[in-house]
Amino acid sequence: MALALCAMSHSPLLSLNEPRSEVRARVDVAREEARAFVTAYDPDLVVVIGPDHYNGFFYDLMPPFCIGTAATSIGDYDTVAGPLPVEHDTALAMAGAVLDAEVDVAVSERMKVDHGLVQPLEFLFGGFHRCPPVIPVFINGVAVPLGPARRARLLGDAIGRFAAGLDRRVLLLASGGLSHDPPVPQLASATPEVAEGLIDGRNPTPEARAARQERVIVTGQRFAEDPTTLQDLNPEWDQLVLDTLASGRLADVDGWSNAWFQEQAGNSSHEVRTWIAAYAALAAAGPYEVGTRFYEPIREWIAGFAVTTATPTTGQAHLAMASAHSTTTGA
Ligand SMILES: O=C(O)CCc1cccc(O)c1O
Numbered sequence: 001m002a003l004a005l006c007a008m009s010h011s012p013l014l015s016l017n018e019p020r021s022e023v024r025a026r027v028d029v030a031r032e033e034a035r036a037f038v039t040a041y042d043p044d045l046v047v048v049i050g051p052d053h054y055n056g057f058f059y060d061l062m063p064p065f066c067i068g069t070a071a072t073s074i075g076d077y078d079t080v081a082g083p084l085p086v087e088h089d090t091a092l093a094m095a096g097a098v099l100d101a102e103v104d105v106a107v108s109e110r111m112k113v114d115h116g117l118v119q120p121l122e123f124l125f126g127g128f129h130r131c132p133p134v135i136p137v138f139i140n141g142v143a144v145p146l147g148p149a150r151r152a153r154l155l156g157d158a159i160g161r162f163a164a165g166l167d168r169r170v171l172l173l174a175s176g177g178l179s180h181d182p183p184v185p186q187l188a189s190a191t192p193e194v195a196e197g198l199i200d201g202r203n204p205t206p207e208a209r210a211a212r213q214e215r216v217i218v219t220g221q222r223f224a225e226d227p228t229t230l231q232d233l234n235p236e237w238d239q240l241v242l243d244t245l246a247s248g249r250l251a252d253v254d255g256w257s258n259a260w261f262q263e264q265a266g267n268s269s270h271e272v273r274t275w276i277a278a279y280a281a282l283a284a285a286g287p288y289e290v291g292t293r294f295y296e297p298i299r300e301w302i303a304g305f306a307v308t309t310a311t312p313t314t315g316q317a318h319l320a321m322a323s324a325h326s327t328t329t330g331a
């Protein structure tokens with residue numbers, strides 16, 4: 001078994017709004033470093049953990065977590081539409097293992113995913129056609145009510161135990177966060193028409209999709225000029241999250257309330273549950289260390305934008321496994 005982790009913020013505005021050139025240059029270096037890390041690791045299975053933005057999951061049936069045993073990219077913004085190379089039986093087995101661990105995950109044979117899950121896959125592998133087999137995992141990060149962040153940690157722990165038991169080179173890939181409060185409508189304050197889109201808004205007309213995307217683009221441009229137009233990014237909070245994940249003290253997350261996420265870092269900061277799950281999955285195999293750690297608040301993209309990679313601490317994962325084994329056999 002082998003595990004490695006890559007976690008990246010996404011933004012639909014990545015190629016649509018341009019930040020200052022020095023910022024763009026720094027982000028590009030960090031993302032290229034992550035790509036080189038993944039290329040060198042050469043995974044043969046990718047567990048990709050992402051949120052959704054009312055493109056795949058709606059209030060007609062909103063699970064907190066879902067594992068796709070088959071999945072299709074809907075192709076929003078500049079992502080490509082089409083089927084993901086999901087490894088069906090392994091995905092189903094992983095869902096079974098997660099349920100055995102008492103985390104009630106849903107499964108989908110027709111999962112639909114958006115830029116939130118697809119963007120890092122496309123970037124790291126140059127498209128689905130060149131991507132290793134994947135297991136897509138959805139974590140709800142926008143549609144209230146949300147469970148506690150602790151549940152994302154426990155989901156990740158169960159995924160990690162399963163992945164560590166495979167004779168595979170597994171990449172844990174998280175997409176989302178950190179602080180940001182983009183203009184995503186909320187059911188409680190939506191007009192009846194907008195509410196209908198949140199409840200069952202599948203297959204919007206091309207005009208409706210274009211209007212939505214244009215609104216997000218303009219909102220990002222306005223936010224870059226005037227930080228008071230949205231709840232601002234929170235670099236201190238983002239660094240605290242990154243520090244916690246890097247430290248391995250993942251149980252700290254259990255004290256993070258949903259209200260605190262929202263007050264500190266905006267409604268979409270709940271997407272960071274994907275990172276919590278991925279780090280908890282890596283932690284399930286033993287101590288780890290962070291390699292790349294990049295962070296930059298980028299208002300043009302409406303994103304506290306971070307990129308991290310992590311690997312088991314050299315030798316430690318093996319020792320932890322061996323001692324667990326000898327304890328078991330010695331008892
Ligand atoms: O709802 C949408 O279409 C896009 C929302 C959105 C905007 C900026 C940054 C993000 O991470 C994000 O998810």
Ligand SMILES: [Fe+2]
Pocket residue numbers: 010051053116176177268271
């Ligand atoms: Fe997002």
